[in-house]
Amino acid sequence: xxxxxxxxRTGPRARxxxxxxxxxRVRLSLLLSAPLAWLGLAYLGALAALxxxxxxxxxxxxxxxxxxxxxxxxxxxxxxxVYRTIALRSLGVAVAVTLIDLIVAFPMAFAMAKLAxxxxxxxxxxxxxxxxxxxxxxxxxxxxxxxxxxGVLGWGYxxxxxxxxxxxxxxxxxxxxxxxxxxxxxxxxxxxxGDLGARGWRTxxxxxxxxxxxxxxxxxxxxxxLSLGDYIxxxxxxxxxxxxxxxxxxxxxxxxxxPFAAAxxxxxxxxxxxxxxxxxxxGALENL
Amino acid sequence: xFPVMPHQAVTSVTIPASDHAVRLRGLxxxxxxxxxxAGVDLDVAxxxxxxxxGPSGSGKTTVLRMIAGFESPTGGTVELGGRDVTRLxxxxxxxxTVFQDYALFPHMSVLENVEYGLxxxxxxxxxxxARAMDALKSVRLDGFEKRRPAxxxxxxxxxxxxxxxxxxxxxxxxxxxxxxxxxxxxxEEMQVELKAIQRxxxxxxxxxxxxxxxxxxxxxxxxxxxxxxxxxxxxxxEIYERPATAFVAGFVGTSNLISGAAARTVxxxxxxxxxxxxxxxxxxxxxGDPDPVGSDEHSAEGTxxxxxxxxxxxxxxxxxxxxxRLIALQQNQEVSSMDxxxxxxxxxxxxxxxxxxxxxxx
Numbered sequence: 012x013x014x015x016x017x018x019x020r021t022g023p024r025a026r027x028x029x030x031x032x033x034x035x036r037v038r039l040s041l042l043l044s045a046p047l048a049w050l051g052l053a054y055l056g057a058l059a060a061l062x063x064x065x066x067x068x069x070x071x072x073x074x075x076x077x078x079x080x081x082x083x084x085x086x087x088x089x090x091x092x093v094y095r096t097i098a099l100r101s102l103g104v105a106v107a108v109t110l111i112d113l114i115v116a117f118p119m120a121f122a123m124a125k126l127a128x129x130x131x132x133x134x135x136x137x138x139x140x141x142x143x144x145x146x147x148x149x150x151x152x153x154x155x156x157x158x159x160x161x162g163v164l165g166w167g168y169x170x171x172x173x174x175x176x177x178x179x180x181x182x183x184x185x186x187x188x189x190x191x192x193x194x195x196x197x198x199x200x201x202x203x204x205g206d207l208g209a210r211g212w213r214t215x216x217x218x219x220x221x222x223x224x225x226x227x228x229x230x231x232x233x234x235x236x237l238s239l240g241d242y243i244x245x246x247x248x249x250x251x252x253x254x255x256x257x258x259x260x261x262x263x264x265x266x267x268x269x270p271f272a273a274a275x276x277x278x279x280x281x282x283x284x285x286x287x288x289x290x291x292x293x294g295a296l297e298n299l
Numbered sequence: 300x301f302p303v304m305p306h307q308a309v310t311s312v313t314i315p316a317s318d319h320a321v322r323l324r325g326l327x328x329x330x331x332x333x334x335x336x337a338g339v340d341l342d343v344a345x346x347x348x349x350x351x352x353g354p355s356g357s358g359k360t361t362v363l364r365m366i367a368g369f370e371s372p373t374g375g376t377v378e379l380g381g382r383d384v385t386r387l388x389x390x391x392x393x394x395x396t397v398f399q400d401y402a403l404f405p406h407m408s409v410l411e412n413v414e415y416g417l418x419x420x421x422x423x424x425x426x427x428x429a430r431a432m433d434a435l436k437s438v439r440l441d442g443f444e445k446r447r448p449a450x451x452x453x454x455x456x457x458x459x460x461x462x463x464x465x466x467x468x469x470x471x472x473x474x475x476x477x478x479x480x481x482x483x484x485x486x487e488e489m490q491v492e493l494k495a496i497q498r499x500x501x502x503x504x505x506x507x508x509x510x511x512x513x514x515x516x517x518x519x520x521x522x523x524x525x526x527x528x529x530x531x532x533x534x535x536x537e538i539y540e541r542p543a544t545a546f547v548a549g550f551v552g553t554s555n556l557i558s559g560a561a562a563r564t565v566x567x568x569x570x571x572x573x574x575x576x577x578x579x580x581x582x583x584x585x586x587g588d589p590d591p592v593g594s595d596e597h598s599a600e601g602t603x604x605x606x607x608x609x610x611x612x613x614x615x616x617x618x619x620x621x622x623x624r625l626i627a628l629q630q631n632q633e634v635s636s637m638d639x640x641x642x643x644x645x646x647x648x649x650x651x652x653x654x655x656x657x658x659x660x661x
Contacts, residue, residue: 199402202369205389206396207416207467217415221406 058280065273074267084274094258098278101255104174105238105282109185111178112234113227116185121219123186124193125201136190139183151176151247158248168250176248177238184233192226193219228290235286239279255279320345320471320503321366325375328361335361337527338375343471343520348497348504350514353524354550359507362524363473366505367396380470390419395464396473399480401456403448409435409459410444416467434466435459437496454485461493465500474506478513490517511551515539523547540575545659548573555579555625556659557599564621565599571659578655579627581615584646598650599625606643613639617649625649 031038065084068077088094123135142150154176157163166172196219204214242256255278262272321343328336336358343349351359364370366377368389376385384392395416403412413431422430435441438458448456457477464472477493478486494517497504508514514521515535522532523546531543542548545556558571566572584600592598604624605616608631615627627649631639 197400197402199398199400200404202367202389203396203398203402203404204415205369206367206394207463208390208419209415210388210390213419218404222404 061273061276064270065277067270067273069268069270076269084271087271088274088278094275097253097255097258100170100252101239101279102282104170104177104254105235107174108177108181108238109231109234111174112182112185113231115178116182116189116230117227120186120189120193123190124196125198136187139186139190143183147180147243148247150180151244154179155247168248170249170252172248172250173245173252173254176244177241180244181234181237184237185230188226188229188233189223192223192229196222224293228293232283232287232290236279236283239282319343319378320347320380321505322378322381323362323366323375324378326362326365326372326377327374328358328365328370329373334527336365336372339527339529341522341529341532343503343505345503346501348494348517348519349506350518350521351505351507351524352509352511352514352521352551354509356526357524358527359524360475363396363475363505363507366471367394367473368392393470394473395467395469396475397457397460397464397477399476401448401460401480403456403459403463405448407447408444409440409446409448409451412448412459413444413463413466415463420467430466431462434462437465437499438462453481454489457481457489461496465496465502468500469502471503471505474504476507476509478508478510486513493517515551523550525550541657542573543660545571545573548659552576553626557619557623557625557656559622561599561619561621561623565619566597566656572656573659574625574651574656576614576626576628578651579625580650581617581627581629582648582650583642584648592648592650593652595654596650596652597656598648600646600648601625603642603645603647606639608639615642615647617647619649 031041066080066082068079068081068083069075070077119139123132123139127135154172155168158166158168158172158175160167166175200218200222201214204218209217240256242254242260245252245254245257255275259272259275262268262275266272319342321341323339323341326336326339326341327334339358339362341362351362353359361370365372366379368384368387368391372385376383378384379393404415407415410428410431413434414427417427417430432441432444435444438461440455440458440462443451443455443459448459451459457480461477474493478489481489490513493504506517515538518535520532520534521538523530523538525546531538531547533541533543538547538551542551542554545554548554548556553576555574555576556571557565557574562568562570562572582598599619599621601617601619601624603615604618605614607614607616611631613629613631615629616624617627618624629639
């Protein structure tokens with residue numbers, strides 16, 4: 012056997028290139044090291060800091076951080092009726108927003124993916140994306156104007172207004188995954204169901220829904236987590252209503268109690284983890 | 300390759316109205332400004348194995364989809380078993396379809412897929428199960444009922460799609476390029492198998508294909524589609540031996556056209572004529588035979604411009620002195636490749652029986 016002769020350039024650069032070509036793993040780790048370092052430091056590091064801070068406290072007199080371990084924040088959180096009410100209210104808002112978005116988004120996504128012509132499809136995607144290019148605040152204030160007593164809707168402010176505004180804000184995040192999921196669903200499956208005698212509703216129930224469920228889950232993760240963490244919309248249209256986000260915000264700012272804010276901030280994280288675990292049990296994540 | 304003649308030949312005589320599985324009258328379909336189907340009349344008899352043959356874009360699949368109810372016609376009518384179903388939805392029609400991509404439900408097991416139609420029709424569970432298992436057995440897939448479609452090979456998926464459609468005992472089974480996604484070997488196996496299954500269940504099979512050999516080997520009758528219309532309907536033998544138009548002559552087999560001045564010189568008549576390559580006999584110019592042409596034969600002299608050796612046979616491309624070119628197919632019964640390859644540039648005479656030439660309407 013002869014070793015294959017090197018063709019073309021030699022020298023250090025060519026040798027490095029050849030080495031990387033032969034060692035795919037080294038190449039991959041070099042490529043990934045920068046983003047992974049960023050992710051590790053900026054994302055996981057911040058999350059770790061949050062958890063650690065949640066077990067600290069502040070000196071009520073001076074407002075200085077006391078860096079000793081204590082369960083006090085979580086005890087306050089669990090025993091305080093106010094916080095339980097606020098947590099449940101936030102959960103309720105997130106669920107309501109997710110359901111409303113699902114009900115509005117599914118028919119829209121279906122029409123985009125299966126009924127519209129390819130040309131109309133492109134335009135509809137652009138139309139769905141356009142609101143995302145406008146500032147969040149502008150949109151929230153637009154709803155404030157519409158909801159005010161003398162506005163177009165005139166519902167006034169409160170929890171209902173918050174749910175309506177959040178549903179509007181996060182709708183594209185529900186439409187796009189479902190649209191992508193339905194786009195991948197071969198139209199012949201719908202034809203086949205009809206061919207075998209199924210009417211519209213049955214085709215939806217037995218074919219379209221089960222096959223697009225992973226996409227629905229993907230969309231709901233967006234709408235659910237975004238709603239759970241929101242504190243600006245509720246400030247603008249929520250009237251006197253408080254959500255978890257407001258408690259966190261107020262404790263960071265006005266109350267200057269960073270450890271308690273951190274403890275409150277773990278609540279939506281825990282809720283999301285429970286949600287993801289529940290979703291995982293359905294098997295939807297494997298198909299994502 | 301030579302088409303194998305089907306075991307039975309149904310001639311295209313008029314069929315009594317009650318026996319029509321499918322009857323199309325003036326069927327048209329346009330998508331915007333594009334006319335996909337431009338007026339199709341067709342009768343398919345009960346129990347027939349019928350092929351709609353044509354190149355892609357010829358409208359054959361659109362016709363199939365209109366029979367199934369997936370597309371609604373721009374004009375004309377679709378009748379199934381004497382009943383006008385033109386405006387009915389797919390789920391109201393007594394037909395089932397085997398899709399080109401099989402369209403098996405990926406989240407259901409093989410058994411659930413096959414049971415789907417019966418479940419929709421509220422067939423009791425025990426009967427449903429029994430019929431589904433029977434259908435799976437008839438396509439030799441018993442033992443596979445718990446698998447998911449993703450765990451099956453292409454040929455197995457094709458058979459599940461067939462079982463899923465047949466279990467409903469439709470009046471007509473529609474097959475859209477059913478063998479298109481299979482490799483050659485499997486396709487040839489499935490051709491035989493499909494034919495056997497059809498004979499067994501006795502259901503009318505209406506299938507779409509662009510493969511002329513497939514259409515000729517499997518069907519009782521063939522309709523040749525071109526640009527949204529049917530060019531010819533007939534038995535495989537009629538289509539092959541007596542193509543009605545130049546398009547059919549060219550699409551089904553190799554077209555060997557003699558027209559214009561060449562027709563006048565060689566045949567002594569005006570018009571366009573065709574003769575199949577395997578009907579031509581190649582006689583070498585220096586064979587020494589003084590008069591190889593019989594009284595019931597025609598012949599033409601020319602020069603061999605190309606010799607293509609294809610194993611069992613050799614194709615000779617001959618430029619006629621009278622103009623035009625003919626392709627002759629000769630069995631390599633007594634010659635070897637060494638003999639025939641040297642024939643390029645040789646003078647030859649092509650001889651054929653008059654009954655094998657036919658007039659073509661252009």
